[in-house]
Amino acid sequence: MKKILIIELRPGIGDLCMFIPRFHEIKQKFQKSHITLLTKTRTRAKEILKYDQNINQIEFIDEGGKKKNLIFLFSLFKKNKFDIVFSYQYGPKYLKYIFFSKIFGSEVFYYGVFKKKESMMMRAIRSNEIWLNIKITERSAKIFIKNQNIHRKNQIILGIGASGDNKRWPTDYFCKLIEYFKGKNYEFILAGGPGEKEIINYIKQFHYDIKFISLENYNLEDSLDIIKDAKYHFGNDSGFMHICAALGMISYCLYGDTPSEDSIYNDKIIPIIPDGFKRVDHGSHAMNLITVSKVIKTFELKSD
Numbered sequence: 001m002k003k004i005l006i007i008e009l010r011p012g013i014g015d016l017c018m019f020i021p022r023f024h025e026i027k028q029k030f031q032k033s034h035i036t037l038l039t040k041t042r043t044r045a046k047e048i049l050k051y052d053q054n055i056n057q058i059e060f061i062d063e064g065g066k067k068k069n070l071i072f073l074f075s076l077f078k079k080n081k082f083d084i085v086f087s088y089q090y091g092p093k094y095l096k097y098i099f100f101s102k103i104f105g106s107e108v109f110y111y112g113v114f115k116k117k118e119s120m121m122m123r124a125i126r127s128n129e130i131w132l133n134i135k136i137t138e139r140s141a142k143i144f145i146k147n148q149n150i151h152r153k154n155q156i157i158l159g160i161g162a163s164g165d166n167k168r169w170p171t172d173y174f175c176k177l178i179e180y181f182k183g184k185n186y187e188f189i190l191a192g193g194p195g196e197k198e199i200i201n202y203i204k205q206f207h208y209d210i211k212f213i214s215l216e217n218y219n220l221e222d223s224l225d226i227i228k229d230a231k232y233h234f235g236n237d238s239g240f241m242h243i244c245a246a247l248g249m250i251s252y253c254l255y256g257d258t259p260s261e262d263s264i265y266n267d268k269i270i271p272i273i274p275d276g277f278k279r280v281d282h283g284s285h286a287m288n289l290i291t292v293s294k295v296i297k298t299f300e301l302k303s304d
Contacts, residue, residue, distance in 0.1 A: 002033040003080055005106070007087040007097055009040055009061060012163075013239025016043035017246050018121060018265050019088060020052075020141045022128050026086060027054040029132045036080065038097075047220045048243070051144040073100055082106045086131065088124055090115035121265045139267045143246040145228050152231040154186050157244055159235020160199050161192040166257045168236055169287050171199050175206045176292045177234060182210070189227060190214040191240045234295065236287075237262075245269045252299060255280045256287030272298050 004026065008019050016039065027035060036057040039045050049055050059076060061068050077100040085101040087094065087110035094110075101108045109131040111123065125136050158178070162168040178188060190200050190212050200214050215223045224243070233244035233251040237258040245251040245268040252270045253263060260280040263269040273280045274289035 002030050002083040004030060004033050004035045005038060005080070005082040005085045005101075006035060007038045007085065007089060007094075008043075009038070009089055009094075011040045011042045013042070013044050013048065014237070014242040016045055016048060017141055017143070017239070017242035018262065019124060020049075020143070020246060021139075021265060022088070022124050024054050024142070025128050025132060025134065025136070029134065030084070036082070038076070044220055044239075047224070048143055050221070051146060053144070070096065073097070077101065077104045077106075085109070087111065088127070119261050119264070120259070121262050125265070139265060141242075141246040141266045141268075142248070143224075143243065145224055145247065147228075148247070149229045151229075152249065153229045155189055155227075155230035155232075156181060156186045157189045157191050157227055157230050157233040157235070157240075157249070158203075159191045159233055159238055159241050159244070160196050160203075161238050161240055162236040163238065166285055167238075167287065169254045169256070169290065171202055173288075173290075173292050173295075174234075175203060177295060178203070178207055178210070180292070180296055182207070186231075188212050189230060190216075191223075191227070191233075191235065191244075192216055232299075234299075241269070242266075250302070252295065254287065254290050254295070256290055257284050258282060270298060270302060 006023055034056045036059060037045060037055050038059045038061060040062050041060045045058050081104050083106060085106045085108045087097055090111045092113055098108055098110055129136055158174055160174060188210060192200055194216055197216055200216055204212055228247055230249050233241060233249055235241055237253050237255055241251050241253050245266045250270060251268055252272055255271050255273045260271045260273050263271040272290060272295055274286045275294060280286060
């Protein structure tokens with residue numbers, strides 16, 4: 001049985017979700033293997049990959065609130081003596097992982113020393129095609145979860161959470177979108193944390209006649225159980241959006257200040273960008289330019 005290490009150190013939940021298809025391709029190529037994932041605690045990999053039998057072990061480089069030192073890395077590589085190491089990282093600061101891999105005789109696949117200006121997702125897809133000698137035609141990601149129903153519930157998740165106000169769709173726009181779906185027999189789930197409490201209260205007061213389910217006081221594992229059978233997600237580009245898409249629901253993602261091309265890894269993500277834009281990236285500052293009518297029109301076209 002081959003022992004494989006996957007290194008993916010981007011810190012967010014969304015980052016983890018975007019690379020799940022690449023992890024699964026490695027397992028598919030090396031079916032009789034033991035796979036260890038080295039990542040960061042903010043990815044919440046323990047909860048998200050809890051039922052994923054493709055990943056056998058998870059190690060965190062920053063467990064306990066601080067970055068592990070070189071002794072930890074040396075011990076990790078010495079103890080496991082990985083046959084193959086896949087690293088989805090750029091740059092000189094990650095060369096230590098390559099160094100330890102080669103000391104203990106691993107076959108190593110990595111991006112290289114210098115970071116290139118290119119699509120993060122396209123680089124990962126092209127790399128797996130080369131490293132694994134495969135052709136990737138399917139664009140999907142899957143989070144495994146217990147007791148997920150085949151049939152979707154008439155539930156809409158409103159992804160109001162965001163990593164900053166520049167990446168957040170205006171609250172009034174969400175209220176208008178809710179108005180469109182009102183009376184169409186949908187249940188609404190407000191997906192935001194304690195930091196979105198003010199937004200959650202505003203929406204509840206604006207639509208006082210609707211009984212919302214709000215996730216602000218639930219932990220991630222319980223939230224996954226609540227949302228797992230929902231039909232649609234509408235919301236900001238956030239970790240929760242990527243979770244929804246990986247759970248198999250159609251996710252309408254509002255891209256106004258993050259790379260819209262990152263959506264290419266999963267066909268369940270329907271990117272919505274402002275009219276007049278060919279693409280959106282960090283610094284576009286265009287969330288308020290995505291109109292409610294554009295979102296509704298996109299939904300109606302995809303639903304026909």
